[in-house]
Amino acid sequence: MAWTSKVLRVDLTKGTCKSEPLNMEWAQQYLGQRGLATKYFISEVDPKVDPLSPENKLIMVTGPLTGTMASTGGRYSVVTKGALTGAIACSNSGGYFGAELKFAGWDMIIFEGKSPKPVYLSIENDKVELKDAAGLWGKTVWQTEEIIKKSHQDPQLRVSSIGRAGENGVMYAGIINDLHRAAGRSGVGTVMGSKNLKAVAVRGTLGVGNIKDPRAFMVATMAAKKVLADNAVTGQGLPAYGTQVLMNVINEMGALPTRNHRDVSFEDGRKISAEAMAEKRPTDGKSHLVTNAACFGCTIACGRISKIDETHFSVVNKPEYWGASGGLEYEAAWALGAANGVGDLEALQYANLLCNEDGMDPISFGATVGAAMELYDLGILTKEQIGMEAPFGSAKALCELAEMTVKGEGFGKELGLGSARLCEKYGRPDLSMSVKKQEFPAYDSRGIQGMGLTYATSNRGACHLRSYTVASEVLGIPFKTDPLVTEGKAGLVKAFQDATSVFDSAGVCVFTTFAWSLADLQPQLDAACEGDWTMEKLAEVGERIYNMERLFNNAAGFTAKDDDLPPRLKTEPAKTGPAKGLVNGIDLMRPEYYQLRGWDEQGVPSQETLSRLGL
Amino acid sequence: MQVTFKLFAMLQDYLPPEGRKDNVLALDLADGTTIQQVIERFALPEKSCKLVLVDGTFVPPAERDTRTLKEGETLAIWPPIAGG
CATH class of the missing domain: 1.10.569.10 (Aldehyde Ferredoxin Oxidoreductase Protein, subunit A, domain 2)
Structure with a gap:
């Protein structure tokens, strides 16, 4: 299995660090990273918690493929209740920090409470320690990384930290690793700052040696890498x-x-x-x-x-x-x-x-x-x-x-x-x-209609990375749809949301989906992870994760009214271009989307839906 | 007729030097010129013409042979690319 099966629980209030076994039953239901950490989070945190209170928790989490030879297998995520949004937050970052955390033998770190003074967490495999960060508070991300590496006399440390924005309560502060890779959205850095946690520095030398079927995994990852290399987008367009x-x-x-x-x-x-x-x-x-x-x-x-x-x-x-x-x-x-x-x-x-x-x-x-x-x-x-x-x-x-x-x-x-x-x-x-x-990110939903529904129903607030229908509506991946119409977009958004939930939970980058489908990811997961990871199971896991996040948001107080766009996009038509005269048709798409999801008119998952997904 | 022609990303190398700076070239075309004829005139590799827009609207590959350009339109072409 590709999980290390170990969770590091850090109580910042008490200053303690404890190892506990990963809940393997949950791993089979939620895979890893986004899905698995969110399951832990909603099981332990009151949905109505103040995001900046000690009662909120913050989880840094890897996926089963993080640190493996799977292409792009370096991802980690930060899961918490977002400071900016008050909704479930999951910010995903690349770089090298995630793989290093896995090499140190940890699937995830759960931070709880609030430290009475600034601290940073030092991890060297099993040796875990909260250290004084008085000298780091007030420093930038770049200064923090340099100081920590010098003080540990280890240039190979990987550091993830907040800068002054996170200390100063900027509501959209992010957590930066490897100098310029970011768990950027929803204010996850603001939450980290509220806990007086400045940084996590990790050095791992254990590797990831617990692949279920190493030979099958090598075959699967090589085949998947060839798909990326042979694809004109991932092989040429994106690198260039x-x-x-x-x-x-x-x-x-x-x-x-x-x-x-x-x-x-x-x-x-x-x-x-x-x-x-x-x-x-x-x-x-x-x-x-x-x-x-x-x-x-x-x-x-x-x-x-x-x-x-x-x-x-x-x-x-x-x-x-x-x-x-x-x-x-x-x-x-x-x-x-x-x-x-x-x-x-x-x-x-x-x-x-x-x-x-x-x-x-x-x-x-x-x-x-x-x-x-x-x-x-x-x-x-x-x-x-x-x-x-x-x-x-x-x-x-x-x-x-x-x-x-x-x-x-x-x-x-x-x-x-x-x-x-x-x-x-x-x-x-x-x-x-x-x-x-x-x-909003960089797509106007009057000209790309599906993105309006994407933004409105994204569990972490307006975001392109929860269902990137631009791939279909603009780029023709996996097939071309008309960006100016609302028809068919409810199903498109749901399909993208569920599939993306799986990729975000596996430890790989969502950009692989410009070339890979779930069918390319499945053999890699099945070879790496204990259990029988069929296409059907992965599809169900994706849908389960999206509904689980939705349940948290509903319990936090969000309703169907929050699945909406600002009036400008619904009442002020685009002035120029192909979308001239159009507003976004969110009110047409939302009811169909709820229906496809198995949610009622208020956006609440039905008992039948919850039962079907084991929620 | 006058048409604005734009090539982006790797395709910009197929523009003459005066067009490369801004990815744009003014074309004087005979009436009835199709998109495919422009693609052939500039020797653009077929597989590199992934995204073809006329005034911002996508033209499917099957229509490039028959879609004629009109006075004042803008034809823009990209190779396979993505972002996010």
């Missing part, structure tokens, strides 16, 4: 251009949310695209993009490593930002750019670097800036309140507001609330482009 290649696609089809969703195309979209990142700059003759990069075990390598223009106003006197570092990825480039009308690639990278350096979700931050710029445009927020002029399109404002937000200074404190709380405070809740208080 990364996710950022979507900028021009989505802009051309009139589905790029621009200026807080006022518009659906951005006149400067090309300036912030993958193609622009690869061009030589007039200032120094170098391209923004340096190379691509891979996470642990990944044979796709979509990551971007870039160098910012040293002469750009944001960093001209800050050489600490001149080195090669992570970014830009599509979602961050959109949120920091088109969402607030900024077409300055270098400014976006600077803001992105700050998000990585201090642990902040660039999607929610950028989109919140977009909302603030609209409030400024309407005269609701003034130059005096913000501390600067902040019109749509101001790269200077973007950069300064990023600095203020991570430090918790001035108006940055208000931006740290997220767009829903900010817009509520200033009397215009309708201007927050969010669902369940989490900001």
Whole structure:
């Protein structure tokens, strides 16, 4: 079996660390990572808990394929009740931390309580210790990793930590590992900060040697890697251009949310695209993009490593930002750019670097800036309140507001609330482009209808990674559907949600699904994991996980009213492009979706559904 | 007739140098020119023409032979790509 069968339980209040056996019955029902940790979480935590109270828990969890030779098998997730949303949160990250945690012999770490003082968790295989983090508090993610590695005299440590955003209560703070990989969304870093937990440093030398059938596993993983290599998207497109290649696609089809969703195309979209990142700059003759990069075990390598223009106003006197570092990825480039009308690639990278350096979700931050710029445009927020002029399109404002937000200074404190709380405070809740208080990612649901239902019914608030129907509606993966119609989207969204739940629970990257289906994942899981992992079982596990998350949210107080979109997307038609004149048809899609799910009109799973799924 | 032609990602190498900077080229085409004829004129590999949009709307492979371009339209083509 691929699980280590060990759970590390850390009571931060008492300062204790204990090993306990993994519940193998649950592992058979929920697989691992997202599914299994959520099962633990909802079994131990009151759904109505204040996310920032000691009673909330935070779980760092690997999947059964994490740390194995399966392609992209380096993933780990953070499960908690989200600070931003108050809903179940599960943020997934790549890099190398997850595999190292598995190598140390742990399937998951459950953090509970709250430490009376800042601490970090040190793990060296079975040797586990909470250590004083007084000297780390107030430091950035990048400083924290460097200090911990030096103090342990071990450059091979893998570190996952919060930056100042998580300490300062930015509601969308993330947890960063390996300097620029992020469990980014829903405020999981805010929860970590509320527990006075600064970092987890792990060194594992045990490996993952407990594969059920090693020979069959090697055959299955090799075959699956060939599928990725032979596929034009995962074998060529993603490594060459990364996710950022979507900028021009989505802009051309009139589905790029621009200026807080006022518009659906951005006149400067090309300036912030993958193609622009690869061009030589007039200032120094170098391209923004340096190379691509891979996470642990990944044979796709979509990551971007870039160098910012040293002469750009944001960093001209800050050489600490001149080195090669992570970014830009599509979602961050959109949120920091088109969402607030900024077409300055270098400014976006600077803001992105700050998000990585201090642990902040660039999607929610950028989109919140977009909302603030609209409030400024309407005269609701003034130059005096913000501390600067902040019109749509101001790269200077973007950069300064990023600095203020991570430090918790001035108006940055208000931006740290997220767009829903900010817009509520200033009397215009309708201007927050969010669902369940989490900001939309980079697809306008007037031009890609299925994404409206995806956002509305995502268990962690608006998110593209719960059911990426863009794959079908735009890219034709696995088959092409019309992005402008609502027909058929309820079934499409449900299918994507259930399948994604399995991938998120296995320990592999969801980007494999551009080439893999469940049929490619199944032989790998079946060879690795104890039990009989058939296609039917995996399909049921995916549906069970989605319903389990839904039950938690319902118990936390969410209702069908929360499965909705902001009025702008339902009443203000797209102004240009193929979707001109269209609003999102969420009210048409939602009833059919509930029906397909086996939920009643209020979005509550029926007894029959629960019984069928063993919930 | 005047048509705007855009090639992105790896396909931008098939544009003449003046078009590569912004991924765009103005084309003067005879009336009745089809999408397929433009693809052939620029010697674009068939398997690389995955995503074909005219004014942002997807044109399925089976229609490229018959879909004629009209004055002022924008034809944009991508190889197989993805993101998220």
